[in-house]
Amino acid sequence: MIRVTAIETGKARMKTAQRTAREGRGAFGRKIDIFRDREWTEPLPILAFLVEHPEGRFLVDTGDTWRNSVPGYLPRWNPFFTREVEIKVAPHEEIGPRLLALGIDPARDIDAVILTHFHHDHTGGLDHFPNARIIGPRLAYDAARGLGGRLAGCLPQRWPIWLRPELVDMDGPALGPFPASHPVTADGRVALVPTPGHSPGHASVVVLDDDVAYFLAGDATYDLDNLRNGRTDGVTNAPAEAARSLAAIRDFALGRPTIVLPAHDPDGPARLAARTLYA
Numbered sequence: 001m002i003r004v005t006a007i008e009t010g011k012a013r014m015k016t017a018q019r020t021a022r023e024g025r026g027a028f029g030r031k032i033d034i035f036r037d038r039e040w041t042e043p044l045p046i047l048a049f050l051v052e053h054p055e056g057r058f059l060v061d062t063g064d065t066w067r068n069s070v071p072g073y074l075p076r077w078n079p080f081f082t083r084e085v086e087i088k089v090a091p092h093e094e095i096g097p098r099l100l101a102l103g104i105d106p107a108r109d110i111d112a113v114i115l116t117h118f119h120h121d122h123t124g125g126l127d128h129f130p131n132a133r134i135i136g137p138r139l140a141y142d143a144a145r146g147l148g149g150r151l152a153g154c155l156p157q158r159w160p161i162w163l164r165p166e167l168v169d170m171d172g173p174a175l176g177p178f179p180a181s182h183p184v185t186a187d188g189r190v191a192l193v194p195t196p197g198h199s200p201g202h203a204s205v206v207v208l209d210d211d212v213a214y215f216l217a218g219d220a221t222y223d224l225d226n227l228r229n230g231r232t233d234g235v236t237n238a239p240a241e242a243a244r245s246l247a248a249i250r251d252f253a254l255g256r257p258t259i260v261l262p263a264h265d266p267d268g269p270a271r272l273a274a275r276t277l278y279a
Contacts, residue, residue, distance in 0.1 A: 002189065002209040003052040004216075006261065006269040007098045009063025010089030011043035012121060018084070018234040019222045027237040034084055034234045044264040046087070046121050048095050049216050050104075051207055055185045056111030057104065059095070059132075060205045060216045061263060062125030066091045073158070078151065085153075087121060096128035107131055114184060114192065115165070116218025117202045118144035119153040122263065127160050135184060137192065138167035139201025152199060152235065170194050175206060177251040195220040195249065197242025198235055204249070212275065213258040220245050223265045224278070253278035 017037040021030045051058040066089045067073045074081040091097070099106045106128040113129050115122060115136035126134065144154035170180035170192070178193040182203075185191075189208040196202050198219040207214040219235075220242075221227040227249060232242040253260050260278045261268045270276075 002054075002207060004207060004214045004261075004272065005050040005052075005102075006272050007048045007050060007063070007095065008045045008093070008269070009048055009095050009098060009125060010046050010066075010087065010093045012046050012064070012088075012264060013040050013043050013086040015039065015084055015234070016041055020226055020231050021234040021236075021239070023231075025234075025239070027239065030234040030236070030239075035079075040086075042266070043088070044222075045266055045269070046089070047261070047263045047265075047268060048125070049205075049214075049261065050099070050102075051190060051205075051214075053185055053190055053207075055187070057109060058184065058190060059099075059110050059113045059129070061116055061122040061218065062113060062128070063095045064089050064121040064124035065094055065127075067158075068120075068124070074155075075150075080151070080153065089124075094128065095125035099128075112184065114190075114205055115140070116204060116216070116220075116263070117199045118149065118156075119199065119219070120155045120158070121153075122218065123155070123159065126163060130160070130162060134163060134165040135168060135192075136165045137194075137201045137203040138169055139196075140199060140203065141165060141167050141201070143200035148237075149199075152237075168192065170203075175252075176255055177248045181206070195245040197238055197245045198233060200238075202245075206252075211257065212277070213252075213256055214272075215249060215253060215258050215260045215278075217249060217260060217262045219263055220249060221262050223262060223267070224260060227260065227262075250278075
């Protein structure tokens, strides 16, 4: 038996043009649209997911940190951080206190953290896991450390100094419509699959229980409406690649009973609790 738990680590607001891009817009035009947009989304959850598996406890993404509110934590030279996204995390909302409230010591009881990508709202809680394996896609890590990654939402200068992630490639068997995967557990029931587009090397985590699959989508899509309609976000620099990832996720979820869980979908936790399948 495998158990998946959604854990909220604060809220994020973004421009509506970031959540859903205008059709036909290229990478640069999407960024212009975000800066011109005067409409904001409602506060969206910043979700991490705890996967309890017979081989151990695995955490997918770490959410963000209260330090976003500290002057100087976010680079002022990047207007995307300071003007286009609003993150609010109270200290007790970080992933560490959230796990402790569940009776789980993040420094001792988490076997591995699996990162879908390296944007700051997915890596902000890494400090809580000094003794866990940190697993992430190699392509996403390499992209995050370059100028493009820093422009697009990565803060490698804020990662823990001890961080030496276990970088993985998609070197495992095909999984549904995905041509390759990377098994994390020996039984292959927890695996990374490639879903690039939102960012280079972005991956999602598939959890295969006996009667249902959980598709932990990271930021491959922000919600199920965008997924169903093939609507990509304003962040991507590769719109066609992002659209192909959405098509693969849809094919996977229609091919077997699947609960799809993006990292910022306000309906995700209720969908998980009710075991509502994608259809």
